[in-house]
Amino acid sequence: MLEAAKLQKIKQEPHIWSSVIRSLRAPLKENDIDADQLMAEVGISKHDVDLTNGEIPLKGWMNFMEKAAVNAGNPLLGVDLARTAGPETLGAVGFLFLSSPTIHEAFLNMCHYMNLLQGVTNAHLVIDDYETAWVYQIMHVDELKCIQDVEFSLTLTKRMIKIFAEDKIDVLSVNFRHSPQMDRREYEKRIKVPVHFNQEVNSVVIPTQHLNMTGKILDSSLAPILKAYLDEEQASFNKIKTLSDQVRYVLYGQRIPLPITAKKVARHVGLSEASLYRKLKSEGVRFSDLLEERNFGLAKEYLSTSDMTVTQVAHIIGFADSSSFCRAFTRWSGGITPSEFPKSENSGL
Incomplete structure (x- = not known):
């Protein structure tokens, strides 16, 4: 359960699980970025990051990613980091995604717990007869620049889909609301699917016929255990939602x-x-x-x-x-x- 101090912290500003930055320390180092030094520059506590169940301010995470891209001289740093990231980046939500019985349930689970993983974030599915879009939306927080986060999150979701069914699920496209930071071909070379910009929503799209595809990586018996843990966290979180x-x-x-x-x-x-x-x-x-x-x-x-x-x-x-x-x-x-x-x-x- 979330203790009183943690509840008060959530009330004050949106947060994101510290597992996200923790899992990126090594790949950031490969890009000549000292994660701990950069965290100090943007006001992220190293103590909070090192806590197994720690949280950091969402604003700090956004600033961290934008500044990391500038320091690395790589406008596509978010995309590049996501290409090697795994479920540990998303903590229990990531492992629940991979242990869900079908990709449909994996998406639904991610949508349900996304706001717990990353505050003021909305994820939902849009399904028609032919295509299913997983839509990712960061609700407005003043002064936040979130392009690196969005590109990281959608590229990671595409990667998680591929891991889930050992590359047997087609990803039709990755779509961004913002304009490209580099030539579109550079995105497609990295993400390896069609990429579109200036779209109405941020989304990852797969064929609807693949929704019943089963997972190949983790035993689905893990899913109820992970959901029980996340439900407990969610119940505590919901108590303070106005x-x-x-x-x-x-x-x-x-x-x-x-x-x-x-x-x-x-x-x-x-x-x-x-x-x-x-x-x-x-x-x-x-x-x-x-x-x-x-x-x-x-x-x-x-x-x-x-x-x-x-x-x-x-x-x-x-x-x-x-x-x-x-x-x-x-x-x-x-x-x-x-x-x-x-x-x-x-x-x-």
Whole structure:
């Protein structure tokens, strides 16, 4: 169970399991990066990293990865690190993925426990008759740059899929919301599947017909043991989740058809619309503020990391037209228009 101090720490800011950095120390050294020195530079405690069940601030992890890529002179460092990473990087969640009976269950397990592994992160499946997409979304946290994390996470997921069934599952594509940091061919040379940029979501796509593919690496009898452990952690984590936390998770999960309304969100969290408003008010939060927080956060991410036009961004977020989006963005930003925003990104907005 999570002790009181740990619960309070989670309340203050989102965290990520320290196993992620711990597993990367050796490969980072091969890239001439002193992980411990870099951790100190970005404010990550070596003591927290060395704890078996330790956690580190998500902001610290994001900054660590971005700075590591700069120091290594390698814009694709996240991709390269993930190419040799294994389940230990994801701790119990990684081993549960590989011990799940089918790849479908592996995905569902990863989606269910992702927010426990890495705070303010949403993962879910989108399934149709032909393709299944595992969608990865970091919910907006001010001032976080997350390109290296996203490229690391999606490349690692692709690798985990291949490990799961000894390369017998086809990965159709890996898709990023941001624009490429190098020529697309460099990505495909490393990831070894088609790679697409400026997409609506970050995702890894496989054929739906492969969902029942069974695992080849770990005994599936391990799965219930790992789930019991993770369920205990999840239960403790859920005790401190506010309704506003739950609403944010739904808003960023992109599971609700546009336009997003309070009624749709209330139904998703199992409340009436009136109860949603009342409970949020008791937390000192308004639904309209959460929705604007979501829209502004996504807009800034799309505008600063992708090559999408203002009209495309407006459509993806849920605005009927670009003019209403521009008026809203200018209000949120204190006078900066969407077309001006990428130029002002480094000014601290």
